[in-house]
Every structure is written in structure tokens, then in C-alpha cells.
Amino acid sequence: MVRLFHFLVGLVCIFLTAQTVHAQNVKHPRGTTASPYGYLEHLPPGYESSNELFPVILFWHGYGEKGDGSASQLDRVKRHGPPALIENGSWQNVSNNIPFIVISPQNSNGFASPALNDDMIDYIIEHYKADPNRIYMTGLSAGGMSVWNYINQYQDKVAAVVPIAGNGNATRDNACSYSHIPVWAFHGDADGTVYPGGSINPVNSINNCNPVERARVTIYNGVGHDSWSRTYNLSGMNNYSDQYDPYNENIYEWMMAHSLNSSNAPQEPAPNNAPVANAGNDKWMTLPLNTINISGSGTDSDGSVTAYNWTKISGGNITLTNSSQPELVVQNFAAGTYELRLTVTDNDGSSSSDNMTLHIYEGANEAPVANAGADKWVTLPLSSVKIAGSSYDADGSVTKYKWTKVSGGNITLSNETSSELTVQNFVAGAYTLRLTVTDNDGATHSDDMTLNVAAAPNVVENKAPWIDRIDDIQVRLPQSEVSVTASAHDYDNGYITSYVWTQRNGDPLTLVNANTQTLTLRNLKEGVYRFRLTVYDNDGAYSLRHFELAVAGNGSTFDEIVPNRPPWIDAISDTYLSLPLNSVTIHTNSHDYDDGEIVSYSWEQKRGDESVVMTGINSPTLTVSNLKEGFYRFRIKATDNEGAYSIRDAEIYVSSSSSSARVSMTEVTEEVENAEFSVASYPNPVRDILTMSTTKACRYKLVDLNGMEQKVGELVENETVQLDLNNLSPGIYVLLAENGEERITKKIMLSK
Structure with missing residues (x-):
């Protein structure tokens, strides 16, 4: 800390003795420098005349500030973060006059490539008086994700990072490899664009690695996606969620407290490494x-x-x-x-x-040896497979490879003159493939392998078991024991394997037979208690059911100890219509479980064209007519005789009557998740560009509610693509991804 103090004093002295200049962002358009990006540059006062090395902040913008790095589009980067503070003249005050070099590049798709990000750091060290031990990286939204992605792959060049409102979940499995880098993440708990778990989860993964310095995460109460403005201008200090790390320290001073080395004194030359x-x-x-x-x-x-x-x-x-x-x-x-x-x-x-x-x-040439590899078995709908062959030549080298089909139906062979063959467009059946190799003296040898393709199996998804409703119980002391029996069923030819009862609140009671169908509660005390039953079937699926126990003492009434609960409205299924059908009736069921009654209903329109006609707005049944193509949301409010109320939303999706080739809606509404295969898609809702990534090779298609395919394609393992949805109409779409027997479907909302 003493060396850090002397280092800061030296740099600040340079800053204070330099000519006072309101330094702005200087544009360096792409192509005018050796940098991989066009960027904005801010140099601290005294930079040109100093022989010292300066700390660097590398700032990454969000998705809305992306551009081609030209002089005109670089202005977008000035909207937020340090470039904005530099433009409005508050930077030196906010950064406490720490003489940072601030470099703000512009990328073209919102997310900075880790490799080009690393090249940018090399460029800064080579072309500026930059202290390589004090490179700090920060970014907001997509830029925050760029920071997470960078430290996931490169861990030796940045002294500390501050990702804000970014999604670092994709890096969690590798957290221990970058846990030595000091991390301070920020997020708003009301962020509807990037879920707060995008910051909380990777920070927890880092701390699970027991780092020397614990990673921090600060969460702002009631703040949406823009959690960066209050972080960069320091107005968010001392205004945060107590459940997470406090924002009680200037982030720029926190950055300067970290360096890649423990001393800024001159270092002894490193010993020469032999070539x-x-x-x-x-x-x-x-x-x-x-x-x-x-x-x-x-x-x-x-x-x-x-x-x-x-x-x-x-x-x-x-x-x-x-x-x-x-x-x-x-x-x-x-x-x-x-x-x-x-x-x-x-x-x-x-x-x-x-x-x-x-x-x-000496002597005659020995022929090479071909090896087409072991036989393979694959299952449809997989339609592409790679076959790796090999060869050996004892007295020379193999110079040619040639794959051919010996038997079987029509298929497509790609890369047939290399050792690794790609086979596509096959159907169920057996195919014999031959690899022929030629050595440098013209001798040849062949080997065969068989590709066995099985038809796609019929997969039936296991359904979770059903638990009948468990009524709430009321007892009066001195009764000290009560029992409750659950009734559960498995309707898909399975059976129930276990019952698990747990207490959710209140003073602990004695639970007897908590792993059986009948639970006994003992040592009752006055109060209201909530219990949960979890029931598992033979395939591991489970369901939950809750009930409450009210225990009244002598001289107490149940009304005194059991607060009035709002009425319950059953879930309302979404409605899908195709024009010319333009009207629908929405039925609701509601209940008041406190021996009261529902005294009023009211409906209101929350989304969609307001020219619709609503009939029955003060009853549990609403009729909506004069619907047009688009998305609608209606909300019902049910109020009981004690003034408590509940609300429930109903959604209606109206599409045109187009009749092109379609995907079955049974297919697109089926939701199947497989733990060995996952697809990420964001943002959702989306306005123009949908980013999609997968953990396995798969085929995908985006379909509308008429079942019409709008986007189709294939992804390789761990590939990320961006789908341009600008030519599609707003509404609900379904994304289907398939890998052999595995399928995932996701509902996508497109808004304009």
C-alpha cells in the first residue's frame, strides 16, 4: 500500500502541474490505426510531457451503441459510461483526478470478440504510455458480457474488472480459472433485459473457488437495466440491496488498489528462456x-x-x-x-x-495401410456425421485419400479426398464406405467401415404426478396432535415412489412419518403454519402441494390468528386465433378459501389494439370481439367481501389466415428439455436481432403461430448465431431446436 500511495502521488502531481485542459474524447476511426477497432481516446493532462506509465481503463459499450467504427458512428459510444462523463466535464471529479488513459472501442455487433479484445490490449500497451500491470476493463449490458467472456479465455492481462448489467452465466463452469482476477459486478434487481442472475451466479461461482480476494456483486433495489449510470457517476453509492455487497467505495480507487504485480519498484530483468x-x-x-x-x-x-x-x-x-x-x-x-x-x-x-x-x-516399396475406422451407429433425425480415417506407410508417406460408397442408398459425401469424411442426407439403413490411400510411390490400400442409421424412435415424455388438493386445517388447544393424509396419482403408467413433507414457516413442530403418505404433527402451539408435500414418481418427476394449519389457543378465535387471504383465480390458458375468426369468450374460475365470498369482478385491457369490444367486464366471463391481427392482454380483478383481491392475465394471439406450408402446432407447443442439450436465446422479448447459442450440434427453425417456418438452419457444437428478425411481424413465435432424440422449444416475443 505504501508503494501504491507513492505511485498515486507521483501521477497526481504530474496531473496537477500540467496545463489545465478540459480533455475530450479523441476519435480514431477504424482503418486509421493498427487497432482492430475504431475507438475513442482520452489522455490525462500531463500525458505528453511525462515519462511515467499511466493506468488504463478499457470500456466496452452496450448493444445500442454498436457501429462500424467510422468517425460518424463513434459518437454513439459517448452516450454512456466514462466517455459520457468525459464529454460533460465531470470525469476528473468522479475519478478523483486519477490520471487514467481511457480507451473506448466500438464493435459492430454489440459483443466484443475475446480474441480481438485481447488484441486491443496489446495495441494499447504498444502505442500508449500504458502501465501493463494496471489495465482495467469495464462494460455495460452487452459490454458487461464482453468483459465476462474475455476473462473466461484470457486471465493474465487485466488487473481488475467491473462488468455492469452483463450476463456471465456462460462462463460459470470456468470460474476457477479466472477467480484470481478481482471482480466487482453491478446489477439492478428489476432488470427485465438481463436477469440479475447474470451477475449474481458467476460471482457465486468465483467465490466457490475460495479466491484470495472475494468477488463482489452490488444489487440496486428497484433499478432496471440501466444500473450503469449510477455506478459510473458514483450516485449509486450507499443506495443498494443489503443482501449483497455494499457500494461504499469509489470504483476507480478500487481499481487502482489492484495491480498485476505487488510492487511498482523497478524489477530485475527476467532470466532468459532458452529457445x-x-x-x-x-x-x-x-x-x-x-x-x-x-x-x-x-x-x-x-x-x-x-x-x-x-x-x-x-x-x-x-x-x-x-x-x-x-x-x-x-x-x-x-x-x-x-x-x-x-x-x-x-x-x-x-x-x-x-x-x-x-x-x-533398400528393396521394393511397401504398400501403405488404410484404416476407415470402426463401424458407427447413429439415429435420425441426425443427418450429418463425420468419419475419421487414418493411414500408415512404413517406408514413405501417404499422399492421397479417397472415400467412396460401396453399398447403401443415396447419401452426400463431402471432403472425400481428406482423411476425415463428412456424410450427410442419409435415411434409415446401412451404408458401406471405403477409404483408399496412396503412398508416395503409388501403392494403394483400402479399408471398409459400415454406417448404420436407425429410424427416429417415438419418445413419450414423462408427466409429473398429480396431488389432490389438501384442505387447510384448524385445531384448538389443548389438542396437541393432528394428522393429514395426501392422495397422489401417476397417470402415465408409472407409480409414486416417495412422499416428502416439510414445514415452511412458524415455530418448529414435530413431524412424524414425514416420508409417508400420512403426516402426523405433534407438540402444537398457537399460530399459523405452512407445510409442503413433494411427491416423486418412478421417473424422477415430482409435484408440490401446500396446506396451512391454524392452531388457536384458549380465548383466541381463528379470525384473530388467521389473516384474510385474497381470493384465488385459476390460471387462464392463452388463446390463439386465426382470422377471419375475430371474437373469443374467456371463462374464469375463482374461489375464496377463507369462508368468504367474491363480491365483484372487473376486466381491463392491458395490451393490444384498443378498438376491440369488451362485453361482461364486471363478470367472471369476458367476451372480446372486433379483434385484429396482433397480441392482446386482458386482466381480471376479483375482490372478496373483506376487500382483498387477486388479479390474473389472459393473453390472446391473433394471426392472419395465411395457408403456406406449416409445422404442426402440436409439435411447436410441445416443451421438452433434456439435461444434456441446451439452447440459449436472448434478448426475449426481441426487437430486431435474436442471439442464439447451443451446447450441441442441432437443427433449428423459428415458426409463427400458424406453424409457418420463418427461419431455419443448423448450428455446430458451442456455436453462436444472430437471427435478423427485422422482416417479421410483431407477435409470438416458437423456436424449435433438435439434436437426434432431443428437442427444445422456446416461446419468443417479437416487438417493434
Whole structure:
């Protein structure tokens, strides 16, 4: 800390003695520098005249500020964060006059590539007076996700990071690899664009690795997606959720408290690393060929290779040409074995060596050996598979590969002249495929393998068991014991395997037989208690049911201890219509479980074209007519005789009467999740670009509520794509992703 204090005092002195200038963001459009991006530059006062190295803040903008890096579009980056504070003149005050270099690049799709992000850091270190031990990275929204993605792949160049309103969930499995990097994340608990778990979950994953410095996450109460303005301008300090880390420290001073090294004193030069020599693989050759080229190489991690030297270690007489070059020419040899050594020397005089063996054979050429690989079994609807072949040539090298189909139906072969074949567009059946290899002397050999394709199986999804309603119980002391029996069923030819009763609130009671169908409660005390029953079937599916126990003491009434609960409205299913049908009746069921009654109903329209006609707005049944294409939401409010009320929403989706080729709506409304296969899609709701990624190779299609396919394609494992939805009408769509027997469906809301 003493060295840090002296470092800050030195830099601040430079800042205070420099000419006072209201430094702004300087544009460096893409293509005018060696940077991978166009960017904004802010240099602290005194920068040009100083010989010191300065700390750096690398800021990444959000999705709305993306652009091509041109001079005109770079202005978008000034809307938020440090560039905005620099523009309005408040930066020096907010940053407490810490002389940061602030670099704000602009990327074209909202999310910065980790590799180009790393190149940007190298560019900054090379072209600015930047302290490589004090590089700090921060970003908002998509930029916050760019920060998480960067430290997931690169962990040795940033001293600390501040991601704001970003989604770092995709990096959680790798959290221990970057847990040494100080992290302070910020988020609003009312963020409807990026769920707060995008910051909370990765921070928890870091702290589960027991880092030296615990990662922080600050959550603002009642704040939506814009949690960055109050963070960067410090107005959010001391205004946060007590359940998470406090914002009680200037984030810019927090950054400066971290460095990649523990001291800023001059460091002793690192010891020279010896170069690495590579003489290449062993080689085999057959006479009468009498000349061969051997390609070696040398690398040096902290310098450069300045000299090469080839020598013969063992074997008969041969001629070595170009022995001071990486590529050696060997001539005039006889049958036998020769060991050759390559020695490389670096710019500091260190050297290393590597040997290779040259085998010279006499006699006829030996044919190569082909290996088409083991037989394979795949199941439809998978329609693409890779087959990896291999080969070996004892006295030479394999120069050609050729795959052919020997038997089976029509298929498509790609890359058939390489060792790895791609097979596509097959149907159920058996296919025999042949790999033929040719060596450098023209000899050939073949090997066959069989691709077995099975038809897609019929998969029936297991349904969770059903638990009948459990009525609430009221007892009066001195009764000290009560029992309740549950009734559960499994309607898909399964059976119930276990019952689990748990107490959810109140003073602990004694639960007897908590793992059976009948629960007994003992040692009752006055109060209201809530219990949960979880029932599991033989396939692991489960359901939950709750009930309440009210215990009244002597002289107490149940009305005194049991507060009035609002009435209950059963869930209302969404309604889908296709024009010309333009009216619908919505039926509701409601109950008041406190021996009261529902005394009034009221309906109101929350979304959609307001020219609709609503009939029965003060009854449990609403009729809506004059509907047009689009999305509608209506809300019912039910009030009981004590003034308590509940609300429930009903949604209506109206589409046109188009009759093009469609996907079955039974197919698109089926929701199947498989733990070994997941698809991420965001944002949702989406306005223009939907980002989609998958953990496995899959086929996908986006369909509307008429079942019409709007987008189709394929993804490889861990690929991320962006779907342009600008040409689609607003409404509800369904995203289907399939990988063999696995299928996932997701409802997507498109708004304009």
C-alpha cells in the first residue's frame, strides 16, 4: 500500500502541474490505426510531457451503441459510461483526478470478440504510455458480457474488472480459472433485459473457488437495466440491496488498489528462456531415391532465434547441404539409419537441440495401410456425421485419400479426398464406405467401415404426478396432535415412489412419518403454519402441494390468528386465433378459501389494439370481439367481501389466415428439455436481432403461430448465431431446436 500511495502521488502531481485542459474524447476511426477497432481516446493532462506509465481503463459499450467504427458512428459510444462523463466535464471529479488513459472501442455487433479484445490490449500497451500491470476493463449490458467472456479465455492481462448489467452465466463452469482476477459486478434487481442472475451466479461461482480476494456483486433495489449510470457517476453509492455487497467505495480507487504485480519498484530483468529446437518427425525413405529435404524450426518465447546448425550424430557417410538453415538437404546416402541433430541459438546466446532419425530402406516399396475406422451407429433425425480415417506407410508417406460408397442408398459425401469424411442426407439403413490411400510411390490400400442409421424412435415424455388438493386445517388447544393424509396419482403408467413433507414457516413442530403418505404433527402451539408435500414418481418427476394449519389457543378465535387471504383465480390458458375468426369468450374460475365470498369482478385491457369490444367486464366471463391481427392482454380483478383481491392475465394471439406450408402446432407447443442439450436465446422479448447459442450440434427453425417456418438452419457444437428478425411481424413465435432424440422449444416475443 505504501508503494501504491507513492505511485498515486507521483501521477497526481504530474496531473496537477500540467496545463489545465478540459480533455475530450479523441476519435480514431477504424482503418486509421493498427487497432482492430475504431475507438475513442482520452489522455490525462500531463500525458505528453511525462515519462511515467499511466493506468488504463478499457470500456466496452452496450448493444445500442454498436457501429462500424467510422468517425460518424463513434459518437454513439459517448452516450454512456466514462466517455459520457468525459464529454460533460465531470470525469476528473468522479475519478478523483486519477490520471487514467481511457480507451473506448466500438464493435459492430454489440459483443466484443475475446480474441480481438485481447488484441486491443496489446495495441494499447504498444502505442500508449500504458502501465501493463494496471489495465482495467469495464462494460455495460452487452459490454458487461464482453468483459465476462474475455476473462473466461484470457486471465493474465487485466488487473481488475467491473462488468455492469452483463450476463456471465456462460462462463460459470470456468470460474476457477479466472477467480484470481478481482471482480466487482453491478446489477439492478428489476432488470427485465438481463436477469440479475447474470451477475449474481458467476460471482457465486468465483467465490466457490475460495479466491484470495472475494468477488463482489452490488444489487440496486428497484433499478432496471440501466444500473450503469449510477455506478459510473458514483450516485449509486450507499443506495443498494443489503443482501449483497455494499457500494461504499469509489470504483476507480478500487481499481487502482489492484495491480498485476505487488510492487511498482523497478524489477530485475527476467532470466532468459532458452529457445526450443524442433528437428521434425522421423522420416522413412526407399532407395534409389537419394535426396530428401528435412524441415526443422526454432522458437524463442522471450526473444528470437538467430542461428541454426544441423549435424550428423550417427550413421554412414552422407552429404548435408544448407546446414545453417532451418531446412536441411540430405544427399548421397546408402541403406541404413542416420541420426541428425538441429541446434538453435537465440539472441542472448542460449541454445537447445533436437534430434530426428532418417531411415533408408533398400528393396521394393511397401504398400501403405488404410484404416476407415470402426463401424458407427447413429439415429435420425441426425443427418450429418463425420468419419475419421487414418493411414500408415512404413517406408514413405501417404499422399492421397479417397472415400467412396460401396453399398447403401443415396447419401452426400463431402471432403472425400481428406482423411476425415463428412456424410450427410442419409435415411434409415446401412451404408458401406471405403477409404483408399496412396503412398508416395503409388501403392494403394483400402479399408471398409459400415454406417448404420436407425429410424427416429417415438419418445413419450414423462408427466409429473398429480396431488389432490389438501384442505387447510384448524385445531384448538389443548389438542396437541393432528394428522393429514395426501392422495397422489401417476397417470402415465408409472407409480409414486416417495412422499416428502416439510414445514415452511412458524415455530418448529414435530413431524412424524414425514416420508409417508400420512403426516402426523405433534407438540402444537398457537399460530399459523405452512407445510409442503413433494411427491416423486418412478421417473424422477415430482409435484408440490401446500396446506396451512391454524392452531388457536384458549380465548383466541381463528379470525384473530388467521389473516384474510385474497381470493384465488385459476390460471387462464392463452388463446390463439386465426382470422377471419375475430371474437373469443374467456371463462374464469375463482374461489375464496377463507369462508368468504367474491363480491365483484372487473376486466381491463392491458395490451393490444384498443378498438376491440369488451362485453361482461364486471363478470367472471369476458367476451372480446372486433379483434385484429396482433397480441392482446386482458386482466381480471376479483375482490372478496373483506376487500382483498387477486388479479390474473389472459393473453390472446391473433394471426392472419395465411395457408403456406406449416409445422404442426402440436409439435411447436410441445416443451421438452433434456439435461444434456441446451439452447440459449436472448434478448426475449426481441426487437430486431435474436442471439442464439447451443451446447450441441442441432437443427433449428423459428415458426409463427400458424406453424409457418420463418427461419431455419443448423448450428455446430458451442456455436453462436444472430437471427435478423427485422422482416417479421410483431407477435409470438416458437423456436424449435433438435439434436437426434432431443428437442427444445422456446416461446419468443417479437416487438417493434
